[in-house]
Amino acid sequence: MKTIRTVFFKEIVDNFRDRRTLVSALLMGPLFGPILFAFVINLSVKQSLENAEQPLDLPVIGREHAPNLVAFLESRNINIDDGPADREAAIDAVSSGESDVVIVIPEDFGDKLADMIPATVEVITDQANTQAERQTRRARRALQAYSQQLAGMRLSIRGVNPSIMRPLNIDEIDVSTPSGRSAILLGMLSYFFLFALLTGGMNLAIDATAGERERGSLEPLLCLPVKRDHLIFGKILAACFFMAISVSLSLITFHFVLGFMPLQELGMTPNFGLDVVLLAFLLLLPFALVGASLMTLVASFTKSFKEAQTWVSVVLLAPTMPILIVSILQVRPSTALMFVPSLSQHLLLVGLVRNEPLNMLHVAVSVTGTLAVGAMLTWVCARLYRREGLLG
Amino acid sequence: MIRVDGLHKYFGEVKAVRGVSFQADDGKITGLLGPNGAGKSTTLRVLYTVLKPDSGSATIDGVDVVTGPVEARARIGTLPHGSGLYPHLTARENIAYYAKLYDMDAGIIDERVQQVIDQLDINDFADRKTKGFSQGQRTKVSLARSLVHGPQNVILDEPSNGLDVMATRALRELIRDLKRAGKCVLFSSHVMQEVAALCDEIVIISSGKVAVHDTPDGIRKVTGRDDLEEAFVRAIDMVEAGK
Numbered sequence: 001m002k003t004i005r006t007v008f009f010k011e012i013v014d015n016f017r018d019r020r021t022l023v024s025a026l027l028m029g030p031l032f033g034p035i036l037f038a039f040v041i042n043l044s045v046k047q048s049l050e051n052a053e054q055p056l057d058l059p060v061i062g063r064e065h066a067p068n069l070v071a072f073l074e075s076r077n078i079n080i081d082d083g084p085a086d087r088e089a090a091i092d093a094v095s096s097g098e099s100d101v102v103i104v105i106p107e108d109f110g111d112k113l114a115d116m117i118p119a120t121v122e123v124i125t126d127q128a129n130t131q132a133e134r135q136t137r138r139a140r141r142a143l144q145a146y147s148q149q150l151a152g153m154r155l156s157i158r159g160v161n162p163s164i165m166r167p168l169n170i171d172e173i174d175v176s177t178p179s180g181r182s183a184i185l186l187g188m189l190s191y192f193f194l195f196a197l198l199t200g201g202m203n204l205a206i207d208a209t210a211g212e213r214e215r216g217s218l219e220p221l222l223c224l225p226v227k228r229d230h231l232i233f234g235k236i237l238a239a240c241f242f243m244a245i246s247v248s249l250s251l252i253t254f255h256f257v258l259g260f261m262p263l264q265e266l267g268m269t270p271n272f273g274l275d276v277v278l279l280a281f282l283l284l285l286p287f288a289l290v291g292a293s294l295m296t297l298v299a300s301f302t303k304s305f306k307e308a309q310t311w312v313s314v315v316l317l318a319p320t321m322p323i324l325i326v327s328i329l330q331v332r333p334s335t336a337l338m339f340v341p342s343l344s345q346h347l348l349l350v351g352l353v354r355n356e357p358l359n360m361l362h363v364a365v366s367v368t369g370t371l372a373v374g375a376m377l378t379w380v381c382a383r384l385y386r387r388e389g390l391l392g
Numbered sequence: 393m394i395r396v397d398g399l400h401k402y403f404g405e406v407k408a409v410r411g412v413s414f415q416a417d418d419g420k421i422t423g424l425l426g427p428n429g430a431g432k433s434t435t436l437r438v439l440y441t442v443l444k445p446d447s448g449s450a451t452i453d454g455v456d457v458v459t460g461p462v463e464a465r466a467r468i469g470t471l472p473h474g475s476g477l478y479p480h481l482t483a484r485e486n487i488a489y490y491a492k493l494y495d496m497d498a499g500i501i502d503e504r505v506q507q508v509i510d511q512l513d514i515n516d517f518a519d520r521k522t523k524g525f526s527q528g529q530r531t532k533v534s535l536a537r538s539l540v541h542g543p544q545n546v547i548l549d550e551p552s553n554g555l556d557v558m559a560t561r562a563l564r565e566l567i568r569d570l571k572r573a574g575k576c577v578l579f580s581s582h583v584m585q586e587v588a589a590l591c592d593e594i595v596i597i598s599s600g601k602v603a604v605h606d607t608p609d610g611i612r613k614v615t616g617r618d619d620l621e622e623a624f625v626r627a628i629d630m631v632e633a634g635k
Contacts, residue, residue, distance in 0.1 A: 006492040010481075017480035017521075216476030220538065223440045224493045225466035388443055 003226045007234025011208060012241060021203040025242045029199035030249035033192025034257040045262050056138050059083035061090055062105035069105070069121075072146045078139070087122070094124050100132035101125045101139050116154070189353065190346040193250055193284055194319040198291045200246020201239035202312055205295035208235035210308035219391055229382040232296070236378055239292035247284050251277045271355040279358075283348050286367050287319075289374030290341045293381055294318070300384050318342070338365035341373050393418050393576055394439060394545055398448035401434050408434040410600040411448070416578045416593070418544070421571050423591035424580040427628065431600040432580040433473055436549050439578075440470045452545055466494070469543035473550050475534040479523035483514060486522060487537040494541035508536040512566065528559035535566070546570055548579035552586055564590055584621045596627045603631040 015021040061083040063070050070080050083102050084090045090102040104122035112119035121143060125136040152162035212218040222228065255277050258270055295312050302308040319342035326343060333351065338344040344366035351358065384390070394416040401409040409431040416422035424432050437443040439450055441461040450457045452464040477486050484505060491501045509518045512532045517525070522533060531551060539546065548567075552560050567590060570577050581587050587594055588608055596603040596611070604611055604627045608620060615623040615630075 002495065003493060006489070010478075010489050013485075014478055014480045212476075215479075216472075216474045217478060218476075219442060219472040220470060220475045220490075220534065221493075222442050223465055223468070223470040223472060223538075224490065225462045225495070226493050227462065391442060 003230035004234040004237065007231055008238050008241070011204060011235055011238035015204050015207065015238070015242065018203070018207070021207070021242065024203050025200040025246045026249060029196030029246040030253050032199075033189075033196055033250055034253045037189070037192060037254070038257055038261060041261050041263070055079050056135055057081055058101065058103060058135075058139055059090070059093075059099055060103045060105060061087065062107065062109070065107055065109045066105045069143075069146055072149070073142055076142045076145070078142060087124075090124050094126050094132075097126070097129065100129070100135045103139065103143075113150075189254065190349040191320055191323060192254075193247055193280070193349070194287065194291075194342055194345065195316060196250035197243045197247040197284060197288060198295070198316050198319070201243035201288070201292050202295060202316070204235075204239045204242050205292060206299045206305060206308040206312055208239070209296055209299040210302045211305045213391065214304050222391075228385045232382050232385045233378070236289070236292045236296055236381065239296065240288040243288040243291055244281075244285060247288070248281050251280055270353050272353060276352050280349055280352060283352075283363070283366065284345055286370040286374065287341055287345055290370055290377060291315075293374055293377035296381050297377055297384065300381065300390070322346075333359070333362060335361060335365055338362045339369040341370040344370065393454075394422075394450070394452055394547075394578055396435065396439070396448070396450045399435060399438060399445050399450060400447040401431075401438060401443060402446050407600055409438075409445075412597065412600070412602055413448075414595045414602060414605050416545075416576050418576045419571060419574045420592040421567060421577045421579070421590050422593045422595065423587035424578065424595050424597060425584065425587045425624065426580075426582065426597035426603075428582060430597045432582075432597055433549055435597070436547055436578070436580055437472075440468055440472070440547055441465055442472075466541075467543060468545045468547055469538035469541065470546075471531075471534055471538050471548045471551055473553070475530075477522040477525070477530055477533055480521060482519050482521050483525075483529075483533045483536075484509065484518045486533055487540055490537040491540045496541060504540060504542075508540050511539070511569075512536045513562065527554040528556060531555060531559070531563070535563075539570075543575075545576045546578070548577070550580055550582070552581065552583070560586075584624045588620045596624060598628040598631040601631055603627040 015025075056078045058073065058078050059081045060070065060073075063080055063082070073080060083104075084093050084099070087104050090099070090104060093099040094102055102124045104124060106120060106122075109119050109121070123136065123140060123143070125132055127133075151165060155162045155165065212221065221231065255272055255274065258272050263270060295315055298311050298315055299308040302311055322340050322343035323346045326337070326347075331337065333347040337347060344362070348358070348362060348366055396415070397413050399409050399412045400407075412431065412435050414422070424435065426432050434443065438445050439452070439457060441457045441464055444458060452467045455464045455467060457464045477483075478489070481489065487505045487508060488501055491505055492498075496504065509515055512535060514529070514532050514536060517529055522530065525533070531554075535548075535551070551563055555563060564586075567577055567579070571592075592607065593605070594608060594611055595605045604614055606614060611623050611627065612618055612620065615626040617623040617626050
């Protein structure tokens with residue numbers, strides 16, 4: 001116990017004097033997330049506000065063939081431009097990305113309408129171009145509205161009630177709360193916290209193993225009359241400590257940053273008060289043991305500080321995998337999923353931010369499951385430290 | 393007292409040590425001499441329990457290094473080859489860290505650390521961070537931290553490597569002090585003159601075997617050479633021939 005304490009405090013003091021550790025624990029991790037997040041949110045808020053209000057510039061070929069349609073489109077806040085010279089030029093313009101969407105009205109448009117034959121209107125677009133999607137959707141919706149209007153008029157002329165065309169009246173009632181809606185966007189928050197947590201202890205985990213070996217201070221350390229297990233426990237605990245600092249700073253920064261973000265304009269009010277900060281910290285804390293032991297384990301296999309940095313950076317990506325898979329499969333939180341470290345923290349955090357009540361069984365499984373995995377990894381580290389080959 | 397009996401250590405196909413036996417007594421300086429790759433460091437690493445022998449035994453004050461590694465380590469002060477310090481800690485903090493890990497009483501640590509700092513004459517830079525220390529300064533601090541618990545046995549692996557003349561002299565003086573205090577000092581070197589200048593007993597190792605174990609005078613007699621360096625080369629030739 002005394003050895004663990006001695007090693008722990010030495011690593012803390014040593015690393016507080018190391019600029020590399022301080023930068024990664026106190027700056028990189030805690031600030032990277034909030035800054036990136038604020039940037040992304042502000043951008044998307046700006047875009048969605050702009051898109052709703054701004055008139056859509058829509059190039060139309062053959063506008064002279066359909067003056068009524070053009071007038072209808074203009075009434076829906078769409079500016080009609082003269083499109084490219086012909087249909088081929090329009091296809092080129094869209095596939096090169098010069099135009100997002102182009103409408104082509106053929107010469108016989110008016111005749112077909114008059115003869116009650118479905119009149120073709122071409123919408124030239126590139127479905128692979130996600131930026132064009134919004135414009136295309138708006139143009140298509142406007143065309144459909146015009147089509148509906150014409151259909152209604154044709155029925156009325158024949159003395160038929162146009163509403164027979166609508167056997168169903170679909171009414172969608174959205175019960176999502178503002179906090180719930182924000183969770184979609186804030187889902188990526190939990191990764192920022194896990195990232196901050198891992199970067200916080202990364203340098204220490206490397207320094208305590210590969211760094212110590214490279215410096216030549218490992219061999220004299222192993223000559224001391226102490227158990228190697230205790231040395232490694234002290235080092236892992238010190239890495240956990242830096243991870244805890246880093247993640248708590250990250251949580252607090254987010255608490256303040258969210259206050260400055262125009263989230264209300266998106267209809268979101270994330271639940272991220274100081275009580276949530278504290279709860280989130282406690283939920284994330286067990287993951288520090290997994291992170292610290294995993295990084296120590298990976299760094300123990302490497303020959304130098306540089307090599308260790310390369311491999312340990314891969315560990316930074318590890319917690320994203322379960323989160324990614326689950327968000328693609330859209331799985332609901334379940335007790336079984338709480339056994340997976342990083343995923344359980346992610347799901348619990350999303351629940352917190354959505355202002356849902358905490359499922360205490362889930363919390364218990366998450367905490368014990370994560371701690372068990374961490375303890376196992378720590379045990380493997382200790383085994384590794386008993387090997388002769390450790391000194392390289 | 394350090395005893396090594398029929399020690400073997402293999403690394404895969406490489407037979408680094410093939411039956412090394414010798415004894416290093418208290419109050420004596422024993423030199424482990426041999427060319428590069430002869431098995432000196434491997435033998436010492438078995439002694440300070442970083443490596444386990446494949447066969448044979450080694451004891452420190454009668455404590456077996458395989459069955460009682462922690463107790464054996466408590467009885468030695470070690471300066472492994474190329475010992476490193478913690479660059480962000482001061483020399484004093486580096487030494488105190490080891491004192492704590494040697495499980496010394498908190499009350500006497502400060503006093504004892506100051507004693508070794510005086511003993512090794514490192515007061516001038518004791519409170520500076522060790523980043524940027526010269527090789528000589530680093531060796532002194534490393535030595536201080538391995539002596540802080542006052543071990544009965546001292547094992548030094550090529551301690552004079554990279555030291556200048558003055559630092560080497562200081563080191564020799566320190567080793568003689570340890571001898572006068574009745575300690576058992578075992579150190580390795582590949583420099584004949586250094587061993588000749590210091591040692592009471594010389595163990596010459598070549599190709600993982602003991603070529604000669606004798607006093608400097610005895611070695612001159614066995615090999616029939618007056619010059620110790622000649623004697624050293626001759627002893628190694630004898631092992632090579634007997635292989």
